[in-house]
Amino acid sequence: METILGIDYPTWWFLVIGGLFSGYAILDGFDFGAGAWHLFFKKELNRRIALNAVGPVWDGNEVWLVIGGGALFAGFPVMYATLFSSLYIPFMLFLIFIIFRAISIEFRGKEEMLWWRKLWDVCYSISSIMLAFLLGVVLGNVLQGFAIGENYQYTGSGFFEFLNPYAIMTGVTTLALFMAHGAIYLLLKTEGAMFEKLTNLLQKGMIFFMVSFAITTLYTLLYIPHLSDDFKSAPVLFAVPVLTFLSIANVPRLASKKNYKLAFFFSSLTISLLLVLVAVELYPNLLFSTVDPKYSIDVYEAASSERSLGIMLLFVAIGGPLVLGYTFFVYRTFRGKVKLDDHSY
Template sequence: METLFGIDYPTLWFLVVGGVFSGYAILDGFDFGAGAWHLFFRKELSRRIALNAVGPVWDGNEVWLVIGGGALFAGFPVMYATFFSGLYIPFMLFLMFIIFRAIAIEFRSKEEWLWWRKMWDICYSVSSIMLAFLLGVVLGNVLQGIPIGPDLEYDGSPFLGFLNPYAIITGFTTLFLFMSHGAIYLLLKTEGRLFDKLEGLLKKGIILFIVFFVITTLYTLIYIPHLSDDFKSNPILFIFPILTFLSIANIPRLAHKKRFKIAFFFSALTIALMMALVAIELYPTLLYSTIDPANSITIFNAASSDKSLGISLTMVAIGTPLVLGYTFFVYKTFAGKVQLDDHSY
């Protein structure tokens, strides 16, 4: 097995996939969160400002999802096939809601009719809520595991098997994390009465997130013991959950001091650290088999050939600076408070 810097190719690609999905969760997470609050804004002006806060960046954020899906397929095709077969329904729902959300953003301002705008407001907000929730549901199933047979193919119910208690709890945890993340982002982009309203909404979002985060953590420790095995065998890894708790605690402290730029940084850091925890809990497993752990899909039995991974890693080395440069340019260009004009949504 070939290595780079002393690390085997499947592990490097595992880190690449994890990094891309972490970037996606941070970037699309705040605009899902912003959309989830949309119906809490009663005035037309407030809704337009909130929509235009994410207007210049939401489609660029979704590029990270496309890259993540492509990276998963390129590096771990066996995982890709089993993953999408087992969780077909939530992925199809996710695709449906992401389409409706995009349509709502683009269509809302096309007509002045009140019923038209209300319809698309509801579509936009409900889609944002469901997208955040479904991401958590999928993550919960990945962490808990799904039925995988000895042939590494999905061997469970094709219908509602994905809606288990742990997945639902993880879904709500993800939703409220994104809503808190989104509220902080909107606070950076708004002022006046809408700013004041968002301060109150942020407090509610943080409380709900912390409650569900604690519930999810306790459920994980009690009912899903295989996720804590690496921490027990390598106590040094406890630095990650400690850093996660400290990062979470910093968000309400900074929000109370109205230091929202730094609060947004710690909100993003919290998401990154939680994704790091997921990676530590799973590695080297990609998809745990609830039928027999021996049937689990790992980075080794699911990986492409070393030659394919080597070529892909070269493309990552070339493409990563371009994607990061584009992302920086867009956010730098549209920095500051939202100012509505004739070209606004």
């Protein structure tokens, strides 16, 4: 099996996809979180400021989702097919809500009527909440495992089987994390009375996240034992959860000092470390079978041919810096506090 720096191609592709989805979670996470807070702002001016804080970047953030989905399909087609057939309903709901969210942002300012703007405010906020929740639901199901039988066939029967207790807890935790992340981002983009309101909302968001995260972590340790196997076999991996807890603790500490730039950095780092933790818990599996572990899908069974992976890794080496450069350019261009003008939402 061919390797780069001693790491085989399927593992490299596993890392690439993890990096892409981490980037997506960080970038779209804060604008989902900002949208989840939207109805907490009562004044029209504040709602417009909140919308314009994410307005220049939200569609660019979703580029990471498109690339991540494409990379998953190209690199691990077996896993892609099984995952989407198993979680068809949440993925379709995700697609519906992401369309409604985009429509809400673009349509809200097209008419002056109060009822029109309130309608799209509600659609925007509910869509943002549901998108964050559904991402967590998918993650919770991946962590817990699926009813996968022979030939990678999904054997589950329940229409809403994906809404199991663990998936719901993971969905709520994801929503809470994104709300805290989004509140910090809005603090970087606002000032005055709205800024003061957001400092209170951030405190509530952090409490919401810490409580939900503690409950989900306890449930994981008690009822999802296969996720801790790698930590038992390699104690050095405990460095990942330790770093994660330290990163989480740094967010409220820095926020209390009003150092919101560093707080945003650590909330982003927290999202990345939590996904690293997920990767450690899963690898080498991609999907765990609850029917029989022998039916689980790992990175080697699910991967495309080595030749295909090698060619695609070359494209990643070229295209990755371009995507990062584009993202950096956009955020540098629109840095600073939001100022409304005639072209604002």
